[in-house]
Amino acid sequence: MSETTGRVLQLLGLLQSRRVWTGDELAERLGVTGRSVRRDVDRLRDLGYPVHASKGHGGGYQLGAGAALPPLLLDPEEAVAMAVCLRVAAGGSVAGVGESALRALSKLDQVMPARLRSQVAAVHDATVTLTSGQGDTPVEPDVLMTLARASRDHEHVTAGYVDVRGNATQRRLEPYQLVTTGRRWYVLAFDRDKDDWRSLRLDRMADVKAVGSTFTPREAPDAADYVRRAVSTSSYPYVARIRYFASADVVAAAFPATAVQVQPDGPEQCIVTTGADDPAHMVPWLAMPGIDFEVLEPPEVAEAVTVVADRLRRAAQG
Known part of the structure; x- marks a missing residue:
């Protein structure tokens, strides 16, 4: 790395570490003249970093927000903290955050030195995350x-x-x-x-x-x-097709997206495909939305509806 390139990267790190720097402060930290600071600032601007300059009391150089996010410089402590946070986010349940965190973590891990990677692993191994229920399945x-x-x-x-x-x-x-x-x-x-x-x-x-x-x-x-x-279906021995007498949007909102496939069957009807290990266990779940339905197939599920309905009727009669 040339001396100029190294100095420009050092300048970028300084601008990212504090809101405003005066030209004299930057020249002193970098060991160069004010003219060299101005040239290096122009090089950062050419690379897409929005460096603003203001005059007068309280003025100086400031790294602003641009139309796109330029590369960031992280010191070792910041890199470890970022990687730890991204690992937690990658396993989270906030919609959209997990995949974005994973992409960022993959990029960071690719360039992170081995000694910092080991620090991140140590923090992760020493941390326990409370899950929200039996459905949570942590991934390494x-x-x-x-x-x-x-x-x-x-x-x-x-x-x-x-x-x-x-x-x-x-x-x-x-x-x-x-x-x-x-x-x-x-x-x-x-x-x-x-x-x-x-x-x-x-x-x-x-x-x-x-x-x-x-x-x-x-x-x-x-x-x-x-x-x-x-x-929703491939791993189960019983795959049912159910006609619900409500629109596809209404029925889809009543089930987890990963548990069923919903296809419109006219303006006020739809076909739901779902699977289960036991037809009897499927019946109460199908009835949960409170929408009238009929079983199209298989006969085992239709029979289970009759059996469960009779059981509930007897229970209601005391």
Whole structure:
């Protein structure tokens, strides 16, 4: 790095650390003349950093907000604090924040020195996060970052995976996109051994490694739609189709987006597709919205509705 480049980066760090600097203060800190400070300020402006200059008492140089966010300089303590906060945010349930935090964390982790990375890991390991319920499934940040970078760089990945039935397998994957439902993370990937697309839960993955080789991207299905269908039906032995006598918007608002697929069936009707391990367990859940419905298929669910209805009728009669 040239002396001039190093000085410009040092100037940027100073401007980011305090609101206003006088020209004399900057010249003294950098060990140069006021003329050199002005030249370096012009170089920062050429790079897209909005450096404002004002005269008079209280004036000086100030780094302002621009149309786009330029690169930031972080000292070691700031980098560790930022990475720790991003790890927490990446596993959070605030809509939209988790994915953005993951992208930022992936960029920061890529350039962070090993000694700072170990500090971040130490803070993370010593921290316990209280979850909001049984549905929360924490994912190791290293798994998130490995898959995020591999998806971005089109890099092959190997991983161990335990499916819903407890079967452990080794997977060779082409990861395409991460999807979060708020409480769980999934990856849409092409399984090279099964020669097909798969939606995999990250909390069921272990020993995730990017192997170094890259792949040519295929034409991929819509990640959000694929995961939604997989979560709502694919892993269940009983998949039901239900006609509700209300609009699709009304019915969709009554269920979690990841639990059902809703298709309009006229202005005041819709078809809901969902799955369950036990038809009897499905019935009370289908009735929760308080909207009239009929079971189209399968017969096991229709029979379960009759059985549950009879049980409730007997209970009401005392």
